[in-house]
Amino acid sequence: MININIKKSLGEFNLDVAFQVEKGIVGILGPSGCGKSLTLQAIAGLLNPDSGNISIGNHVVFDPKKKINIPTRKRKVGYVFQNYALFPHLTVSENIGFGLNGMSRIEKTKKVSEMLEVVQLTGLENRYPNELSGGQQQRVALARTLVTEPEILLLDEPFSALDQHVKKQLELELLAIIKKNFSGVVLFVTHNIEEAYRICDYLCLYDSGRNIQFGTKQEVLERPISKSAAKIVGCENVFEIRWMNGNSVVLDGIELELEDCVLTTKRYLGIHSYDLSFVASNDRANTFPYAITSVVDGIDRATVSVVVANVTFHVVVSKSSLEGIMKGDLLLYVPFDKILFMD
Numbered sequence: 001m002i003n004i005n006i007k008k009s010l011g012e013f014n015l016d017v018a019f020q021v022e023k024g025i026v027g028i029l030g031p032s033g034c035g036k037s038l039t040l041q042a043i044a045g046l047l048n049p050d051s052g053n054i055s056i057g058n059h060v061v062f063d064p065k066k067k068i069n070i071p072t073r074k075r076k077v078g079y080v081f082q083n084y085a086l087f088p089h090l091t092v093s094e095n096i097g098f099g100l101n102g103m104s105r106i107e108k109t110k111k112v113s114e115m116l117e118v119v120q121l122t123g124l125e126n127r128y129p130n131e132l133s134g135g136q137q138q139r140v141a142l143a144r145t146l147v148t149e150p151e152i153l154l155l156d157e158p159f160s161a162l163d164q165h166v167k168k169q170l171e172l173e174l175l176a177i178i179k180k181n182f183s184g185v186v187l188f189v190t191h192n193i194e195e196a197y198r199i200c201d202y203l204c205l206y207d208s209g210r211n212i213q214f215g216t217k218q219e220v221l222e223r224p225i226s227k228s229a230a231k232i233v234g235c236e237n238v239f240e241i242r243w244m245n246g247n248s249v250v251l252d253g254i255e256l257e258l259e260d261c262v263l264t265t266k267r268y269l270g271i272h273s274y275d276l277s278f279v280a281s282n283d284r285a286n287t288f289p290y291a292i293t294s295v296v297d298g299i300d301r302a303t304v305s306v307v308v309a310n311v312t313f314h315v316v317v318s319k320s321s322l323e324g325i326m327k328g329d330l331l332l333y334v335p336f337d338k339i340l341f342m343d
């Protein structure tokens with residue numbers, strides 16, 4: 001369990017975050033410079049907040065009102081950094097055993113060798129970090145952290161230094177090791193919504209030093225609460241709206257019908273690019289002729305940008321459907337049950 005409620009001013013930047021997590025892997029997502037790493041540093045005791053409190057498990061580790069500020073080494077926090085931060089002059093075994101203080105040599109050797117097995121690096125114990133691949137270095141970093149039996153695991157963009165082609169495989173490996181050997185809360189900082197979705201149970205969205213939304217990954221993806229939350233979860237189609245009545249809204253020049261009367265005060269509407277589609281007939285509401293403005297080609301999918309009146313929609317389509325869409329005799333379909341309303 002982690003409970004954090006802190007404020008910290010650093011020059012112009014103000015960090016003001018509060019959330020509580022009982023268990024599971026939480027993806028912390030947000031634009032660059034929004035305070036994700038500072039939050040992890042505060043939890044680890046590497047940054048002193050100006051006020052607030054932090055508890056890990058059943059222990060208060062920071063609360064200036066109670067004069068509590070437990071030092072980093074006693075916080076039971078495992079921290080894996082972007083660049084792994086291994087000691088270059090120590091071998092794999094020495095790196096893993098580094099944090100095991102107050103243990104006999106025999107005990108330490110046993111623990112390190114168990115951990116080498118957990119991260120499948122047995123046989124490489126005498127190598128130095130520069131003799132390992134990026135993925136192997138990452139596993140040493142994870143082992144060095146897990147061996148200290150932390151109550152919380154902080155992963156700060158652990159895949160960012162890896163090549164694209166090995167990333168997914170290593171993600172799976174790392175996830176399997178964590179799930180099998182660690183039962184506490186994992187806070188996982190990433191910029192990538194796809195990666196967060198693959199790995200995490202919950203998402204915590206950040207914007208300008210604040211956490212703006214927390215929920216299961218499905219909830220957050222399906223119901224971003226604001227325009228900034230929608231942007232962070234990769235919703236490419238967000239528009240300011242004018243309510244006509246409870247049954248329809250007007251975007252810039254087009255009217256969208258809604259399924260039920262949903263009068264709200266929400267100012268924006270969003271729809272994920274994968275929820276839009278192209279259809280052959282206008283036998284349903286919200287189908288529109290379109291003009292294509294661009295096509296971004298992917299391996300098996302493409303993103304087609306189309307204009308309807310003055311509104312540009314981005315639509316993800318399969319490559320096989322691209323030819324029909326390019327001819328322009330289909331209609332863009334905006335399904336009302338996929339429309340998201342937000343502040």
Ligand SMILES: Nc1ncnc2c1ncn2[C@@H]1O[C@H](COP(=O)(O)OP(=O)(O)OP(=O)(O)O)[C@@H](O)[C@H]1O
Pocket residue numbers: 010011013030031032033034035036037038039
């Ligand atoms: N010691 C410091 N003094 C002043 N400002 C700082 C300090 N450390 C960080 N900042 C500022 O605080 C903000 C948040 O930094 P943080 O590293 O938490 O961002 P982040 O969300 O992790 O970004 P990224 O995704 O780029 O790693 C940034 O604007 C950064 O410039």
